[in-house]
Amino acid sequence: KAGVTQTPRYLIKTRGQQVTLSCSPISGHRSVSWYQQTPGQGLQFLFEYFSETQRNKGNFPGRFSGRQFSNSRSEMNVSTLELGDSALYLCASRLPGQANTGELFFGEGSRLTVL
Amino acid sequence: AQSVTQPDIHITVSEGASLELRCNYSYGATPYLFWYVQSPGQGLQLLLKYFSGDTLVQGIKGFEAEFKRSQSSFNLRKPSVHWSDAAEYFCAVNDYKLSFGAGTTVTVRA
Numbered sequence: 001k002a003g004v005t006q007t008p009r010y011l012i013k014t015r016g017q018q019v020t021l022s023c024s025p026i027s028g029h030r031s032v033s034w035y036q037q038t039p040g041q042g043l044q045f046l047f048e049y050f051s052e053t054q055r056n057k058g059n060f061p062g063r064f065s066g067r068q069f070s071n072s073r074s075e076m077n078v079s080t081l082e083l084g085d086s087a088l089y090l091c092a093s094r095l096p097g098q099a100n101t102g103e104l105f106f107g108e109g110s111r112l113t114v115l
Numbered sequence: 116a117q118s119v120t121q122p123d124i125h126i127t128v129s130e131g132a133s134l135e136l137r138c139n140y141s142y143g144a145t146p147y148l149f150w151y152v153q154s155p156g157q158g159l160q161l162l163l164k165y166f167s168g169d170t171l172v173q174g175i176k177g178f179e180a181e182f183k184r185s186q187s188s189f190n191l192r193k194p195s196v197h198w199s200d201a202a203e204y205f206c207a208v209n210d211y212k213l214s215f216g217a218g219t220t221v222t223v224r225a
Contacts, residue, residue: 092159
């Protein structure tokens with residue numbers, strides 16, 4: 001069974017640009033979450049999608065957005081990039097009906113560098 | 116809000132020695148607790164989880180963790196570390212999302 005796949009793995013952008021990151025969950029997983037990992041702030045929850053609906057959202061500005069498609073694939077977008085957006089963005093999926101107890105399966109992440 | 120604290124930022128241990136990583140949680144009810152490991156350049160992998168019942172839980176790669184409600188702790192242990200255990204370890208508590216600790220980096224010396 002294929003794991004969570006994130007693309008691209010690495011990318012470099014400049015301030016003011018926007019970026020779109022993609023995540024394909026494990027087959028059968030309908031919940032997709034996104035996390036930002038930085039040395040200073042650690043792992044922080046961005047948002048979670050389930051059946052194409054945003055179910056939960058972390059404390060990030062509106063420049064961070066996401067969506068989920070009918071095949072459960074998800075994308076997140078960051079507009080007007082700032083230097084502080086440089087981070088590893090991790091996507092995770094889990095089986096439905098296991099909101100609190102279910103294991104999150106993480107992808108390897110997309111490493112964004114903003115210059 | 117629920118949270119976890121990992122007091123140790125970095126631990127160095129000799130190969131073959133035992134390892135214990137500390138985690139303290141803040142949560143009103145019985146927490147859903149997890150330990151994840153992240154190798155360099157990789158995503159996070161679940162080592163073990165605790166929801167209820169037996170307070171000593173076994174995980175993958177020879178790890179175990181003990182839930183102690185009286186101490187609000189969920190410490191991770193391994194009796195004998197291998198060089199491949201060098202990684203960053205995260206404790207997490209789950210409500211509607213995972214809230215992670217700051218992580219503990221483990222270095223294994225030969």
